[in-house]
Structure formats: structure tokens, C-alpha cells
Amino acid sequence: MDEKEFDAINVIPFIDIMLVLLTIVLTTSTFIAAGSIPVQLPRASADKAELLKTMTLEIDREGGLFLNARPVYLPELEGVMGKVSRETPVLIRADREIVLQVFVDVMDKVKNLGFKRVSLQTEIKK
Secondary structure, three states: OOOOOOOOOOOHHHHHHHHHHHHHHHHHHHHHHHOOOOOOOOOOOOOOOOOOOOEEEEEOOOOOEEEOOEEEOHHHHHHHHOOOOOOOOEEEEEOOOOOHHHHHHHHHHHHHHOOOOEEEOOOOOO
16 A cells, blocks of 8 residues: 655644634633632731832822822922832822823922832723
8 A cells, every 4th residue: 555645734723722722821811810710818927017008199189299198298298208118109199180290290209209119090991
């Protein structure tokens, strides 16, 4: 008997398997990213003083500035935030109707103080 040589390799089954694997990976990663998979995290003992608390800067519609729900003026911000570790996360919550310059002044002050972990809270459109 004479055996035939392969002229070409059929790659369609290989592509089908790769697409199924890709679908499984993407589905699993979205569950992990969305936090849909219930996970019980391990506990560790830590000194409460060592935990970094998020500092919240809020700017209301009139341009008033609040640090952790306490009113503060922009010139005082350096003195109040100067005592805090630069690794402390800073969350900025600003009303959408404020004057842009007020927001830029606050961001500039936080940046000049050397904080590295700064984020802006937004709302998702529905």
C-alpha cells in the first residue's frame, strides 16, 4: 500500500479549541475583575496606626473645600496634609458644576505636596 503525503495541515480544529479556551479565559477574568466570585480573604494582624486611610477632598457646588468632611481653605491644605504620609491615597470628589479653576488649584496643591496615589471619583452614566 502506498501512503499519501500531507500537502497541508488542517488548522480549523486547532482554531476551534483556541477560541473555546479564549472564551473561558475572558469569562473567568471578568468574574474576577467584577468581584462576582465570592472569596473569603485571609486575616492578618496589623497595627491600626499602620493602615493607610484614604483622605477625601470634596469640592461642593459653591467651590467650598472639605477634607474628610471638615471644611478647610485652600491655603490651609498644605499645613493639614503636610503631616500625612505621601503614600496615603487621596480621593477627590468634585461637583460637576464647579469652576474648573477651583479643581485645578486643588489638584495643583495636592501634586505639589507630593502625594502619589491621587484619584478622582466619577459617576457612571446610566
